[in-house]
Amino acid sequence: MTTLFFAVLVTLLVIFAGFKYRRRNEKEVGDAVSGNMALEIGWTVIPLIIAIVIFAWGAVLYVNYRITPKDTLDIYVIGKQWMWKLQQPNGRKEINELHLPVNQDVKLILGSEDVIHNFYVPAFRVKMDVVPGRYNTMWFRPTKTGKYHFFCSQYCGTNHAVMGGWVTVMDPAEYATWLSGEAGAVNPVSAGEKLFSQLACVTCHLANGTGRAPSLNGVYGGKVLLADGSIVVADEAYIRESILQPKAKIVAGYQPVMPTFQGLVTEEQILNLTAYIKSLQSQPVPAKGAGIALPTAGKK
């Protein structure tokens, strides 16, 4: 409001002066006025007072905010390039999703595995940097049920813009149910496809082979060349191991950067993911990025 007032005031004054004092003949000069102490003091002191008032108002709000309430639901949040791992107090983990009960003070404890990120929920008007080497906390109290976008709000590299998700605020009873188990059954392949996206597998395992991880098209059932030179068959066990202990077998030509999903996926979810990856068997294999081609007989 104050901004608008001063902006409009000065603009109007400028337009008014420009009109009233426009040059009427070529050799005209302006008046002999060059200062006025009262005005100078006036327009220094009054804006200073207004500035201090606005500062104080904002500062009080902020200082009060920084006092975290006592009984909070504590959620541990880890940001890493380029996904969020969130853990509920009972140990249940989520990726890029946060389920919360309504009308409950929630405290997020934020940590980073690599670079500086920022957890931002526009609808709640809160954000806080997530800095490697330290923990930051933020708190809020959702007052309406619904789904609210959250974003990463500190530039963190390639997929900074995709590193977000949804906060789902539910009735306390629904939250309790959610906290303890899965919702109903669905077709495993489509459930798996959904998970593949939700768990951010898709950010590295690009279908066209240009990602940090091999394309999974046509992988199931075939042979895979590993970094140590050995060859394995990509069966259900291999897929399960790759999800839970990704560093056990590294595909040739790739770096061991896949995080483990141990504790983040249930057995049912692993089955769904496996079903989905099996369904990619008939997808076109990209020329590059499906791992190093297996040596054919007679050629190097």
Added chain:
Amino acid sequence: MHRTGTLYGQFKTLEQQKDTATLGMWIFLVTEVMFFGGIMLAYTINRHTYFHAFAMGSNTLSLGLGATNTLVLLASSFTMAMGVWSAQTGKKTLISIFLILTILLGFVFFGIKYVEYAQKFHHHLVPGKSFDIGYCAHNPSKCEDVDVKELKEEGERLEEAQKADPDLQAHAQLYFSAYFGMTGLHALHMVIGAGLLLWLLKDSVAGKFTAEWNNPVDIVGLYWHFVDIVWIYLFPLLYLIDRHK
């Protein structure tokens, strides 16, 4: 802009030229304070947070060599000041002599610094893959240039420090980053200073400096004294952490 004798074309008088050049050098030295200030801030914060690692690192430095270097630089500031005095009193030959002495003392400083840096390399104290703060304490045979009693004290200090700070290696690397960063920056400035002195020497030998016109000697003197003062700060900050055992 044309130059008539020693007067450059944009100036009206030699007096204006002298005032201008002197003010320019002072402002430049202020920028140098801000430049060194940044790394001093990084050093201060890290020393406060990782005192044990910094104390450990500091005690691996040779007090003898560091103190000698301090005296060398103080002497060189004295010879520089004598050079300025000689210029102001019109003693042309003396100017050149004092400039040569200052340069020689500068080279002594470089020599000692070289010995210190070489020692660091041999003792695995350069930040990087082969860094090991406990190298000499654990391998006394490889560090024969260090006094046996000092090695023993170093070993004791290492044990204490490792208990107090589990990440001692990483934090000790921070100390040596500061060490090489600060002394390296200082040495670079001294090299530039030596270059300036050689340039002055060329003009001095040609007899260009008189009692009326000696401003370049004056302002290079200012620079040299500044570089000396930086060392006066560096010596206690880097060499004298927790030495009073």
Added chain:
Amino acid sequence: MSTHETVPEPKFPEKHYLNAEYGIRSWLLTTDHKRIAMLYLAAVTFFFFIGGFFAMMIRLHLMTPNGYLLTPDQYNRMFTMHGVTMVFFFLIPSIPAILGNFLIPIMVGAKDLAFPKINLLSWYIYIIGGLFTMWSMINGGLDTGWTFYTPLSTVYSNSAVAPAVIGVFITGFSSILTGLNFLVTVHTMRAPGMTWFRLPLFVWAHYATSLVMVLGTPVIAITLALAGMERLFGLGFFNPAMGGDPILFQHLFWFYSHPAVYIMILPAMGVISELIPTFARKQLFGYHFVAAASLAIAVIGFLVWTHHMFLTGQSTYAAVAFSFLTFVVAIPSAIKVFNWTATLFGGSISFDTPMLYAFGFLGLFLIGGLTGLFLGCLGIDMNIHDTYFVVAHFHYIMVGGAVMGYLGGLHFWWPKITGRMYPEWLARIAAFTLFIGFNFTFFPQFLLGVMGMPRRYHMYPPEFQIYNVMSTAGASILAVGYLLPMIYLTWAAFYGKVAGENPWPATGLEWKTQSPPLTENFEVTPVVTWEAYDFRNRPDLGLDVPGGSGPRIVAPAHGDD
């Protein structure tokens, strides 16, 4: 009042700084501050268009939520290189290195700056720094953001960080040497009678700017040196994996980069302080206050840097202290805006192109500055930090403020620099185009920020698309507004109407030399006996000053003539 006298058409001078010597060596080895200013003009304009190219790529890409034009990595490099080029290679040098270099010696009545060779050296340093940065661009560019936050820039980024860091480090010295030169020149090279309080406010503004350049730039130099060493040699001051602290980097970085924004705006304010009195033909209202305000901005500007870091988890006390200081630093700017506005009252205002830019500056700088207060207010910052609100805020100040000041100054002094006038009507059209294009580009971004769109996003949720499209549309108009002056100013330099010594007329010492000036500026050292902007006591300007210092003579009412 007076009958229209036939004034003879001015003649183009025979000898001047542009034809004093010919050949590429006479330009590349010049120590004439005016020629060096022209060297800077060429180099800075080159980098402006490179930065503009990156801006165009950003806006084109952001027309659709899923970003069809660039890959994420490419987009990240675009916005980073846009920032690096514009901040370090355009905004910081533009007015000081071009207009400052050209005008300050003449304005103080000297033959050249205090250290002409160092002036030339500063240009070469700028070029070398630019070449390193372009080397980074050629090698795929930089994708860390112009703010180089660690550990992303020192450990995790896969882009050409080192050459860019080296390039910016080197260019910083160009800034330091320019500032040093200006400070010393103003202290020791003023002509007889040119007291401190007779100096044009352009000079005061550059004096304040130079204080910031000289004190602040060495800090970014050491910061980038440490970051570069971390990237190349594994030093660990800013790397948490080695016990370092990424927030230390931010403190060191912003300790310079906040005052840097005052380096970018103070010279533009200096230009406005010249334009408004000239085109209102009236002394600047509150000269002493405007001069003091410039110094106050420079000093207090060093005390607010942490307002860029309110959300890093810093102590509440620190946040409160820096927020308070942020509000305080706004006051001198407000004082200036009020003084400029007051100058208009009772003036004789003409609407030549430089004045149009000055008006544009007043409105846009005001909005930009006031929105800065939103960001400095702790209660609000949490919501709009790192969103498009910030982007809009600083573009209002940098483009709406600094660039308008730069263009207004270029137009105002073009007749002095080249001896020829630019085409007035075309220039006015360009100014309007720029103003309209600018507002269409950046006003929607305030809305985007408040709605929650974070910055540095290569894709965005679809609800943000409409304002992004509006912004891109505005940007295309803005581009025309920039291209037009590039074309007609170049044309005017060769074919424009001969300007004469003082076409406006204006009161500074620079308008008492020929256009273009002689290499040594003045044939005889001037002796100054008049106050700044004193239109009523300058008979040499040929204006009608009513006898004495009474109120203005009102034009006859209709029907009386």
